[in-house]
Amino acid sequence: MNGLSKDAANRLAVGEAAAGQRIDNFLLRLLKGVPKSHVYRILRSGEVRLNRKRVKPDARLALGDELRIPPIRTSAKPSTERQPQNATPLPVIYEDEALIALDKPAGLAVHGGSGIAFGLIERLRAARPQAKFLELVHRLDRDTSGVLLVAKKRAALLALHAALREGRVDKRYLVLVKGKWRDAKRSVDLPLTKLLADGGERRVRVEREGGRSARTVFHRRGVWPDLDPPVSLLEAELHTGRTHQIRVHLAHLGFPLAGDDKYGDFAWNRALARSGLRRMFLHAQRLEFEHPVDAKPIAVEAPLPADLAGFLARIAAAKDGVTRP
Secondary structure: OOOOOOOOOOEEEEOOOOOOOOOHHHHHHHHHOOOHHHHHHHEEEHOOEEOOOOOOOOOOOOOOEEEEEEEOOOOOOOOHHOOOOOOOOOOOOEEEEOOEEEEEOOOOOOOOOOEEEOOHHHHHHHHHHOOOOOOOOOOOOOOEEEHHHHHHHHHHHHHHHHHHHHOOEEOOOOOOEOOOOOOOOEEOOOOOOEEEEEEEEEEEEEEEEEEEEOOOEEEEEEEEEOOOOOOEEEEEEEEEOOOOHHHHHHHHHOEOOOOOOOOOOHHHHHHHHHHHOOOOEEEEEEEEEEOOOOOOEEEEEOOOHHHHHHHHHHHHHHHEEEEEO
């Protein structure tokens, strides 16, 4: 475990290589051989301290921070969590010396934790043991498919994070919703706030007073008004990246997202499942941004997955669609 003591607490100063990393990702790489569940347990129990304070797993490290890690013993056997068996290779859309663009499949979490032993980033690191640096640039929900960026250098990670914060990344998603969408283009500005529902479930809702600003621009791509109920295909352009932003904005407007088991129309979802759509119709289709090294414009796109494309084709075959770009 990189020379860490097994009998006394360890105190580490965060160096340049670790600055900007999530603390859980840093510990998972540092404490090789320690079960992932144990790493998250010591974080949540407060045994890990950052600058002498309790810290959440998603907190980010900064240069010069002091990290306290409790004494940890590990088995001599290598952890099987770091050795996924028969994992399907992750489809690479684009790769160069600074970044990787992956086409994330639906159903795969981007990182481990909260009961998930092995996420996308852990699979990628296991598949590329020679890589010195692999970090998620952003995240997608487990049930969302599409373009996901991974940085191969810290400078690229920081540059892309800055571009995301400053709104210099054009993010486009394809969504299928219930209802007849009338506007060719509609800008939605509705502040959002997070809350914990009964049982600890995380939810998001529109809250005009005190919520964080959230803006989505919806572009109409197709309407099937004669279906029962009518459905519409939209392109969602994200100007902010709040949790569940697209789903909550659509639900609030009365256009629930197809297959959304948290904010959607549950009776409609059951009917969709019987018709062949067994997951959420939310796909991260395209990202456009300046390359973090040479600032040249770059665009990466993930085609609509076969299950969503097939369902859309069945709709079109059943009823004539009306497309209004």
